[in-house]
Amino acid sequence: MLWFYLILILIIVIYIFTVKSKNSFKIRGIEHGPSIPIFGDSWRLFTRRETFGGMLERTYNERGVGKRYYGISNMGLNIxxxxxxxxxxxxxxxDFDHFTDHLQFIKGDVDLLWSKNLFALEGKKWRDMRTTLSPAFTSSKMKLMFTLIQDASKTFVDYFEKQNQDVVEVELKDAFTRFTNDVIATTAFGIKVDSLAERNNTFYLIGKKATNFGTIGTVLKFIVQAACPPFAKWMGWGMFSLEVSAFYRKTIKETIEVREKNNIVRPDMINLLMEARKGNHIDDDDNVTDTSFASVEETLAAKPKEVKQRLTDDDITAQALLFFLGGFDSVSNLMCFTAYELAANPDIQDRVRQEVLDTVEDCNGKITYEGVMKMKYLDMVISESLRKWPSAVQTDRVCTKPYTIEPASPGEKPIKLETNECIWIPVYGLHRDANYFPNPEKFDPERFSEENKSKILPYTYLPFGAGPRNCIGSRFALLEAKLVLCELLRKFQIVPTEKSQIPLKLCVGTFTMASAGGFNFGFKKM
Structure with missing residues (x-):
């Protein structure tokens, strides 16, 4: 009964927001679709008829043909x-200075820990934290973390090697999520776990609770948080449960105490943030070449020379937790969709494997950081996987001071954006636009060959966003995915099984990219 009243209150609040919207598309001359009360363009998502990416692709293709922008109505917001x-x-x-922030559903007083992470921070606080964290994600720092990621990759492959079967049946989402959990545990929290062998370890179980965002119920809770923060705070509806917040705070505090007491230094994020808290300068010279096409550059202009804000334990915990959220689901999705495409396209898989074996031979029987960076075809495969199956199907910006989109063609009007108004960039629609990527449903790594990648129009390929507010962890995500695939393909062939769904169907009714039938495949020993 309580949920009935909560949903009723939610509907009333959203309806009021919809009716009172001052920035209607009609007044501003922006092409849009029919207005569905409350849910807008998301009604098919909530009735389980469409994926979130599908909604973005449909509206992208239906509206604004030949125009630079169009309108989407979503839960009372005209975007x-x-x-x-x-x-x-x-x-x-x-014009980044007009669009420095992301849209935030959760206010700081509702969930203090969430409000301190890099994604949620705004204005100068965001810039200071970005400056502090950036040195941890340069190519040179990735090289230092390489051994930690490689150890986790070997442990992952060893687990399946020990299975006394020619073909080990695997649900890839479960397996790769456990792997990313272990990588983040060692690189961000400084602890070692093996979530395949110890399936119910606390770090993994808490991580599952922390990342349960895909359900409609969770989305409704977020909307209540945005529409009525005092009520959400009273109900205890933060981004994370009290159990999750307490666990990560305790883990970080104990890790810091042990390191300070025993003078322990590891090449990970915790060490970087501990040094920043002491006021020590972090060398951010990046003298290692990164050949990944999808990785993004640090474009933050006018970096302050020093960060005067003292980092608290909560600041450090919030960044490590954000790192966990970004890797736990998004990176495991990249691995799942890539493995699916390799199983569905065995000729591509054979070519990747041969490149891996040749590289191992050139590196005296080992996989090295330099060797991974030299694998051009592997990078082409990963880049194409991110195009066809981007984990972030859209990105947003919030207008932080009034801005006008000036007309650029006959028939356009000036579009005035007010402070706090949100805009979307439909990554999924761009990546599947045949004008930019011919035959977009085809998995074709050759799009990113040396001959072809220069033909890709800038700002049509955005797997990690764009501009200063892009994903700071792109290099880490790419290295992690490449390394585990290298270790896996040395020993196994990824093959379809009776449970495999080819072609796969995306799960409807969720805001995240997921396969409706799961990712059931086999690891066949070579």
Missing amino acids: VTIKDPELIKQITVK
Whole structure:
């Protein structure tokens, strides 16, 4: 009965927001679809008829043909959605000072721990934290973390090697999520776990609770948090449960205490943040070449020379937790969809494996950081997987001071964006636009060959966002995915089984990318 009243209150609040919307598309001359009360363009998602990515792709193709932007209505918000690459560049880079923040559903007083992470921070606080964290994610720092990731990759492959079967049946989402859990545990929290062998270890179970965002019920809870923060706070509806917050706070505090007491230094995020808290300068010279096409550059302009804000234990915990959230689901999705495509396209898989074996031979029987960076075809495969199956199907920006999109063609009007107005960039629609990527449903790594990648129009390929507010962990995610695939393909062939779904169907009714039938495949010993 309580849920009935909560949902009723939610509907009333959203309806009021919808009716009172001052920035209607009609008044501003922005093309949009029919307005469905409350849910807007998301009604098919909530009735389990469409994926979130599907909604973005459909509206992208239906609206604004030949135009630079169009309108999407979503849960009481009228969102100007940008589809023109040059306008995307203008907003995310050239005029970044007008769009420095992301949309936040959860206010600081509702969940203090969430409000302190890099994604949620705004303005100067975001810039200071970004400056502090950036040195941890350069190519040179990835090389230092390489051994930690490689150890986890070997442990992952060893687990399946020990199975006394020619073909080990695997649900890839479960397996790769456990792997990413272990990588983040060692690189961000400084602890070692083996979530395949110890399936119910506390770190993994808490992680599952912390990342349970895909359900409609969770989305409704987020909307209540945005619409009525005092009520959400009274109900205890933060981003994380009290159990989750307490666990990560305790883990970070104990890790810091042990390291300080015993002078322990590891090449990980905790060490970097501990040094920053002491006021020590972190060398951010990046003298290691990263050849990954999908990785993004640090474009933050006018970095302050020092960060005067003292980092608390909560600040450190919040960054480590964000790192966990970004890797636990998004990176495991990248691995799942890539493995699916390799199983569905055995000729591509054979070519990747041969490149891995040749590289291992050149590196005296080992996989090295330099060797991974030299694997051009592997990078092409990963880049194409991120195009066809991006984990972040859209990205947003919030207008932080009034801005006008000036007309660029006959028939356009000036579009005035007010402070706190949100815009979307439909990554999923861009990646599946045949004008930019011919035959977009085809998995074709050759799009990213040396001959072809220069033909890709800038700001049409955005797996990790764009501009200063791009994903800081792109290099880490790419290295992690490449390394585990290298270790896996040395020993196994990824093959379909009776349970495999080819072609796969995306799960409807969720905001995250997921296969409706799971990722059931086999690891066949070579």
